[in-house]
Amino acid sequence: MPITPEQQADIDDQRAQSASTRRVVAPGMEQHLYTAHQVLDHGFVRVIDYMGDDAAITQAARVSYGKGTKAVQNDEGLIRYLMRHWHSTPFEMCEIKLHVKLPVFVARQWIRHRTANVNEYSARYSILDREFYIPATEHLNKQSVINNQGRGDALSEADSHRVLEILKADSARAYDNYETMIEDDANGGIALARELARMNLPANIYTQWYWKVDLHNLFHFLRLRADAHAQYEIRVYADEICKLVADWVPYAYKAFEDYRLGGAQLSQPAVDALRKMLKGEEVTAEDVGMSAREWREFMEVIG
């Protein structure tokens, strides 16, 4: 269980409180505040704070005086225009702060997105909990034979079983030894410095952090991590965050979905090929100077 009863009580208490503010309020986001949305077996995402809404994007784009007084339709049109033409600065005017619990190997991918603010639980100071990510059987796959960094066929039942046994046994042993190393001498432990003892812990242990990011950079993160090529274990976090963002800034999220998540980036040779095709001409990869791989990716786009 990712949330203890005490923590849940704490969250419920926070959710029960409310105060009056002159700031812009996004009703769709208020409902999510503090709620821990479960991800994987012990992880979660919860919104701690946010700044701005759809109108804050257009307000900044107009450097206007008001909260965004133009008609709603205009706001949506402007947001779509900004997204389509890569005018990113107005999207930076919204900000979100999340509390995330996630396995260390996921955290290591996540942190590569540098334009964000992070405070991670420190295993130099504090003791990590005995919580490890153990995949569900249906997410155990063989190494892909096509894609060097992807997953291929499902494992056999026997092999799945072997993997789970390994992960569980090694996690348990590593944690037992971690405990022995940090335990006080008085209790038969070694009282080893925590900053040293942690090195025995495997990458499927859970950590947690506060992560704060602006909407533009969040979209960049989501485009890469909610993508079908992203590793499943980070994609589920991105998917969960997508739902939150859709409730927070619905126009911006829809534009993001249409122009970034969906849609396609075509190369100049691909555009050339397309124009010929639409005129009814036959085109080959050679005609437009595309490699076999590029051509295959192009074919996937045009269905």
Add this chain to the structure above:
Amino acid sequence: MPITPEQQADIDDQRAQSASTRRVVAPGMEQHLYTAHQVLDHGFVRVIDYMGDDAAITQAARVSYGKGTKAVQNDEGLIRYLMRHWHSTPFEMCEIKLHVKLPVFVARQWIRHRTANVNEYSARYSILDREFYIPATEHLNKQSVINNQGRGDALSEADSHRVLEILKADSARAYDNYETMIEDDANGGIALARELARMNLPANIYTQWYWKVDLHNLFHFLRLRADAHAQYEIRVYADEICKLVADWVPYAYKAFEDYRLGGAQLSQPAVDALRKMLKGEEVTAEDVGMSAREWREFMEVIG
């Protein structure tokens, strides 16, 4: 006047509205929301939005579950500790969004602080107002003969008068010609593209922008720009923002004041010199390998 009656009515309208939120509210900041604090002759700073408060800093530092449940004294002690030891990430968990109106030459200094989000009024799209910074007489000074980038003695009354006449006349003429260039042909103008016409405008014309920044980077900005060596025309903006921050996050601001704005950075040779002095020894610049300039700066620190 920086604010027209219509704009003031708009601001008053915004200030009159309030909504309920589950987010952290900083009462000291709520009172400032939207209010335009005048700076220089036509400029202003006003808070559009903010995220977090003092407790949000310690909450992130603790990666805790609550809004910051420890005793108040602990919060202040922790904030001072974080500031003293350059633990900057918890301060990044607070964010502020300002609407600033400022002369272009001030904007050019300001924008050098890169870790912030900015949307500036675009003179490619829109027409700039006829508003120029004309210094008050008491802020007209000669070039310093000591410091290459500072101000020295006050100008004579006659010279002050000459400067003001130049600035006013050149601003007026430049703007008249700007208007002529962008005015429609039908009205005797040239209908020149705005992106071209703007090049005729001098650096004391006012622009405006939305500027969003986290508290750590804001402190960095304030340390450099609220400093006595900063140019007066940007320092007055920094000073105004300091007051806002003091009301928003009082513990953090006090720590900033004690450890960054005030206080001093001593070099290793300066520390060596100090230790000898405290033992009652005579020390010279040569003894500790300091240049005349370093020694002078050191003497200023120790009074």
Add this chain to the structure above:
Amino acid sequence: MPITPEQQADIDDQRAQSASTRRVVAPGMEQHLYTAHQVLDHGFVRVIDYMGDDAAITQAARVSYGKGTKAVQNDEGLIRYLMRHWHSTPFEMCEIKLHVKLPVFVARQWIRHRTANVNEYSARYSILDREFYIPATEHLNKQSVINNQGRGDALSEADSHRVLEILKADSARAYDNYETMIEDDANGGIALARELARMNLPANIYTQWYWKVDLHNLFHFLRLRADAHAQYEIRVYADEICKLVADWVPYAYKAFEDYRLGGAQLSQPAVDALRKMLKGEEVTAEDVGMSAREWREFMEVIG
């Protein structure tokens, strides 16, 4: 003339020197080093230093031990793959440092690209030269009636003449007064602090800076600023830099040209429309939920 004979002699002297290094050398870039490529009437771009070449990109992508020992064809294929799939970090492993002289209104657009290092000539310390950008007649256009931030038809000859007279006269007068203000009292000047006097100078005066950026962020800059929608006066700088980059990292530049500068970003509705069209179906904007503007932009892509 942007370069004085003394400066040219200095540049020639630098170009004549060479030293031995163990670092990667990009022969195509060595030929450009220090040479000032003229841009606009008084501006220039010159390469001061660079780090890396095409092989450095693939080396980082492989975190390999060698300088890039794989066959050349592999390098190009890998670079194109990285570009196509937005794997940006390997491109960040190349770096370039430029010395640029440019009008202030261009510098103000340029500086909005934040992920770069900049040292600008300081008019607080130093005196700016009497050099102003005066557009060539063929670059004087009316405000576009279609695009709020673009240029439309050419001006009449008479109007062009009026604009040039205004720009020249106002620049000259502003600079004369700037000189008077900073000139020593002994010479009839006012000896006003330089940081104040500069505010009288219009945005077409030239400034200069050192600008250092990694290849990924440079490509981002070039995509936006070498675009047909960018203002002409910054586009000519971007175009000049494109030529330098093409000689420096030819594979990466070609991939950038094919996938970023050229090519197109299609929305999900546009992809849907395209698939139908390729099947020979009739499609309208309404069918796929595109606005008139989106449809027009889509039609431009597919020719």
Add this chain to the structure above:
Amino acid sequence: MPITPEQQADIDDQRAQSASTRRVVAPGMEQHLYTAHQVLDHGFVRVIDYMGDDAAITQAARVSYGKGTKAVQNDEGLIRYLMRHWHSTPFEMCEIKLHVKLPVFVARQWIRHRTANVNEYSARYSILDREFYIPATEHLNKQSVINNQGRGDALSEADSHRVLEILKADSARAYDNYETMIEDDANGGIALARELARMNLPANIYTQWYWKVDLHNLFHFLRLRADAHAQYEIRVYADEICKLVADWVPYAYKAFEDYRLGGAQLSQPAVDALRKMLKGEEVTAEDVGMSAREWREFMEVIG
């Protein structure tokens, strides 16, 4: 051994090559290029590339035309002035690219420095080597009872032995199981996707990356990580890099040593206390409003 004979031959080959360049060459750095400086039991730091030297810092500060023609003494004085007064942009004009091999728990601290470019060896694509950090006995310490994140007394010989046995056994078992999981079925393995198998590996396994950073941000990294409070395992990397930088940009490094690594930051109350002390007055923590902890830290500074 961190470097295989084949890799060493490769490095030697690279070192044997040299080419002619017009760029600035830093002789002190050329000697280090490509050489792997060993750190910890299997790690290393080696310089892959660099840009600039001491003169490049002052050149940017002056936005001059030459490589830095002023007298050497001036250069050093200017560099010290820039460092003392936090003028950071000229230091950003130098850049370094390192290849680093380091334990994962060290990498996790390191990556928190966001203003840098990184390409890490990917365990989604590739198989990690069987190389684990096993501390030397003299670096095994108890948890500090004073500092929550520090090390205290040395372990007893028996306890050291226990720790090392745990770390070795758990590493070996984890790696054996990792191998089993990724091994082909044909060889009795499971052929599990690499991106999944890696989660079984503990934080003392080695990874490697290319890390590129400008000198200003490198100094910031070194100030925090070469500090006595930094964890030993990252400090040894910082110490090694300090030596490289001292050879690369000797003036800048000396200024960094005097003003950042050494020296002290005093708060305003501390400066007040100091002034009184120098006048011979008795001062207590209470007199200047310092906490017991602040006072203790202050006493350490003044010896």
